[in-house]
Amino acid sequence: MSTATTSSPATTSSRATKVLGWLTLVGFAVLVALAFAWVPEDTRITEQGDVVGQFDAVRLMFVHVPSAILAYTGFGLTFLASLAYLRWRTDWWDIMAHSSAEIGVLFGVLTLVTGSIWGRPTWQTWWEWGDVRLVTTLVMVLVFIGYLAVRRIPADAAVQARRSAVIALVGAVNIVIVNRSVDWWENRTLHQQSTLIARKIRDETLFTLSFSFAVGMVLFVWLLLHRFRLAYLERQIEQIEVNEALAERRAEADLADDEREQP
């Protein structure tokens, strides 16, 4: 259905998103340089004199760990926005919950994929069903894929928003479980406990990892702004289409009235 058009160029960009977009690109280029040219390979010498470690596979950390942090951020924001929606019932919070969940799912899937790729050379396995961190992360991602699926079921907008918000609140419980799983079930996971808190990594690696978080966050905000505006536009178009349909019905009714009045 055709709706209103404008003559000027139309996008979801603004000055803020352009700045963030460029920051992301430059930041990513610096990240690649740091990760591949500055950070040394991971090696340790055992008491027996053997050289062990992850070697260059450690460089997968700079895509896997930020992906996990961004997935937590996306799902955490969905939780907060859903809570706010249930309190204030405005479209703004519902759109925020939807947008951040979608970005959370993107990074959640990337966390699982890059984790699997990193696990193969490090633990000699692509996947381990007995590992609580892996399985709880998979459940978390599946719950939010379900959340997005529920949002596609045709329903009254308010009912859909309320239903989705409740699912997000229930699903968000798992974020805490995923995050704490390595401490709560330390004998049932291949993952180590936080090396960041224990400061068990080299300074170059720690700096590059922190830098990857910063670049990831800028990327997250850039994606969120564009995705939020896209969802906002979808709602505007729905509204425009409803108004047009109503106007057509009114015009038809007026025409019918006029014909009846004419002898």
Add this chain to the structure above:
Amino acid sequence: MTHVGYLMAGWSISVAAVLAYASWVLLRGRSLSRRVPENRRRWMMPDD
């Protein structure tokens, strides 16, 4: 360098997935923006 295949796979899949998603969002946003009047797009700025 060791584990080149794993490194290539991990990094390229991540970049490709983010690029694909970002392109979808930008292109769909561009297409829908044309159908919404300017006064309903408060972030609107002329492309320079």
